[in-house]
Amino acid sequence: MDISDQPRPHPRGIRRAAAAGTAALALTAGLATPLDPAPRQARAADDGRKVLTVAVAQSVDSLSPFLAVRLLSTSIHRLTYEYLTNYDPEDNRVVPGLATGWRSSPDKLTWTYTIRSDSRWSDGRRVTAGDAAWTFTKMMTDEGAATANGSFVGNFRKVTAPSPTRLVIELRKPQATMTALDVPIVPRHIWEKVTDFSAFNNDKSFPVVGNGPFVLTGYKADSYVHLKANKDFWRGAPNFDELVFRYYKDQDAAVSALRKGEVSFVAGSPSLTPAQAASLKGEKNIHVNDAPGRRFYALAVNPGARARNGQRFGDGHPSLQDRRVRHALFTAVDREAVVDKVFQGHAVEGQGYLPPRFPRYFWKPSPGQELAYDPAKAARLLDEAGYRRNRDGRRVGEDGRPITYRVLCHATDPNDKAVGTYLREWWGELGIGVRLDCRDNVTDPWLAGEYDLAFDGWSVNPDPDFVLSIHTCAALPATPGDTGATDNFICDRRYDELYAQQLAEYDPAERARIVKRMQSRLYDLGYMNVMAYPNAVEAYRTDRIASITTMPAKAGNIYGQDGYWSWWSAVPADSGAAAGGPSSTGVVVGVVAGAAVLAGLGAFVAVRRRSTAEDRE
Numbered sequence: 001m002d003i004s005d006q007p008r009p010h011p012r013g014i015r016r017a018a019a020a021g022t023a024a025l026a027l028t029a030g031l032a033t034p035l036d037p038a039p040r041q042a043r044a045a046d047d048g049r050k051v052l053t054v055a056v057a058q059s060v061d062s063l064s065p066f067l068a069v070r071l072l073s074t075s076i077h078r079l080t081y082e083y084l085t086n087y088d089p090e091d092n093r094v095v096p097g098l099a100t101g102w103r104s105s106p107d108k109l110t111w112t113y114t115i116r117s118d119s120r121w122s123d124g125r126r127v128t129a130g131d132a133a134w135t136f137t138k139m140m141t142d143e144g145a146a147t148a149n150g151s152f153v154g155n156f157r158k159v160t161a162p163s164p165t166r167l168v169i170e171l172r173k174p175q176a177t178m179t180a181l182d183v184p185i186v187p188r189h190i191w192e193k194v195t196d197f198s199a200f201n202n203d204k205s206f207p208v209v210g211n212g213p214f215v216l217t218g219y220k221a222d223s224y225v226h227l228k229a230n231k232d233f234w235r236g237a238p239n240f241d242e243l244v245f246r247y248y249k250d251q252d253a254a255v256s257a258l259r260k261g262e263v264s265f266v267a268g269s270p271s272l273t274p275a276q277a278a279s280l281k282g283e284k285n286i287h288v289n290d291a292p293g294r295r296f297y298a299l300a301v302n303p304g305a306r307a308r309n310g311q312r313f314g315d316g317h318p319s320l321q322d323r324r325v326r327h328a329l330f331t332a333v334d335r336e337a338v339v340d341k342v343f344q345g346h347a348v349e350g351q352g353y354l355p356p357r358f359p360r361y362f363w364k365p366s367p368g369q370e371l372a373y374d375p376a377k378a379a380r381l382l383d384e385a386g387y388r389r390n391r392d393g394r395r396v397g398e399d400g401r402p403i404t405y406r407v408l409c410h411a412t413d414p415n416d417k418a419v420g421t422y423l424r425e426w427w428g429e430l431g432i433g434v435r436l437d438c439r440d441n442v443t444d445p446w447l448a449g450e451y452d453l454a455f456d457g458w459s460v461n462p463d464p465d466f467v468l469s470i471h472t473c474a475a476l477p478a479t480p481g482d483t484g485a486t487d488n489f490i491c492d493r494r495y496d497e498l499y500a501q502q503l504a505e506y507d508p509a510e511r512a513r514i515v516k517r518m519q520s521r522l523y524d525l526g527y528m529n530v531m532a533y534p535n536a537v538e539a540y541r542t543d544r545i546a547s548i549t550t551m552p553a554k555a556g557n558i559y560g561q562d563g564y565w566s567w568w569s570a571v572p573a574d575s576g577a578a579a580g581g582p583s584s585t586g587v588v589v590g591v592v593a594g595a596a597v598l599a600g601l602g603a604f605v606a607v608r609r610r611s612t613a614e615d616r617e
Contacts, residue, residue, distance in 0.1 A: 302317075363516040417436065
């Protein structure tokens with residue numbers, strides 16, 4: 001759930017029931033304003049507004065923080081709502097957010113948070129512990145409200161707010177992610193008017209009431225998201241007056257817009273291609289940021305879509321139920337070639353589920369366990385599984401028909417198409433056909449289980465709990481007609497046992513050991529093949545942005561952070577470092593000062609966890 005990361009469009013979507021018009025109007029009664037087109041960058045100079053326009057290649061799945069999973073959507077929620085805690089942009093340490101401090105009971109079953117008194121909703125009302133208690137309780141009691149972040153509250157027994165500044169969460173058993181609850185806290189007086197959380201997308205009336213550094217003021221599907229600086233944000237107002245995310249289906253067009261000055265930043269899909277990055281390097285007033293990323297790039301197998309009630313659905317190829325077949329396919333993937341030829345060195349070869357950017361949890365398979373590139377071994381595995389060649393050299397299924405796998409891909413991602421070309425070659429040598437199914441909207445076939453394999457990827461956060469949770473049996477949809485939190489319908493009891501163990505483990509070293517065992521189990525199952533860990537390759541105009549914070553500070557990403565630091569800290573080039581709110585340096589100074597509060601509390605465990613997923617994605 002942090003996304004979420006993820007620079008790349010996530011396959012899962014949200015059920016799109018027609019949003020209840022009356023509920024939408026009720027949400028912002030008296031607050032709605034006419035929706036103007038998102039302002040052009042050039043127009044901003046005419047009236048003195050400082051507008052930061054960001055080109056993105058991912059569309060919004062939902063503006064409801066209860067439904068959103070894509071990185072763009074969850075990033076917007078980090079900008080518009082506060083979470084209990086945040087992450088230091090310097091080194092990912094947990095720091096205060098809406099909560100200024102927290103402590104646990106000796107048995108770790110009761111957690112008490114002190115809610116800051118200087119945060120206000122954008123409609124003027126004070127933010128209280130009651131808002132947080134209502135948010136968590138709604139997720140505990142309403143399946144629709146638990147769609148995106150339900151894994152965080154599955155172990156909660158009771159949440160109360162004894163006072164406006166005191167939040168108490170009672171657990172059924174210890175939970176190591178209590179300082180990393182990456183859940184947007186929403187205003188109760190607004191959201192309690194929603195009647196159907198599974199259908200309400202929060203995208204009809206503006207401005208949307210929030211308490212983050214920006215206020216969401218406008219949205220047009222597959223066009224733009226418009227935000228204005230929250231001048232009353234407790235940490236200080238952003239330096240830019242407005243922030244616009246503008247959607248580009250064609251990434252080359254986005255790069256062209258950067259050159260022309262129509263946008264100030266290009267995030268890529270999920271990153272700039274090597275050719276695009278190379279073409280921008282050395283250009284006047286353009287800086288290319290190329291740093292280790294926080295996401296993985298993978299092939300996911302349809303293991304046979306099913307719901308928690310036991311019903312199966314979809315039409316995944318039955319041969320993929322055999323682990324030997326899955327291992328054969330992945331043994332025939334040359335990950336080194338993916339890094340060298342597709343990413344052209346702007347990535348690291350994939351191994352475990354979690355990227356090396358998070359060394360505590362990074363895992364490598366043992367030499368005897370590794371599914372190294374070995375076409376001959378792949379052929380033997382297919383022979384052993386009984387899928388032999390016919391007279392034409394094609395592998396045939398149990399029905400006697402040649403096997404051709406449908407590989408679901410994102411039409412906007414050139415990496416998917418490039419790797420797909422190699423898959424045709426590699427798997428073709430095994431006698432297996434490949435049909436790339438590239439779509440603008442991969443949500444529908446993914447939710448329906450109507451694919452064989454799919455290109456997949458998630459942004460991983462400082463604490464990996466969320467991206468681990470999406471492979472548990474509990475993440476499956478309740479019925480075939482529901483939307484679950486699952487990534488690709490994996491359900492393995494041994495994996496679930498390990499997941500429960502890591503969630504309850506407070507010792508960092510022991511928890512990391514269990515997380516590595518989970519990755520080993522996932523690797524051996526063969527439902528996920530992590531091919532690469534792509535760099536975050538992005539670019540911005542230095543004549544528009546004087547400074548901006550990367551995360552982590554030494555070598556990190558700008559777009560899709562575990563927090564709001566980049567856009568909150570960005571300093572306009574024509575304003576000087578001291579303009580308006582904090583400078584990029586001030587971000588780190590302010591957070592370190594906040595960290596001093598943590599040191600004085602002493603009675604809690606600082607455990608890290610993912611963001612949007614933050615996505616998640």
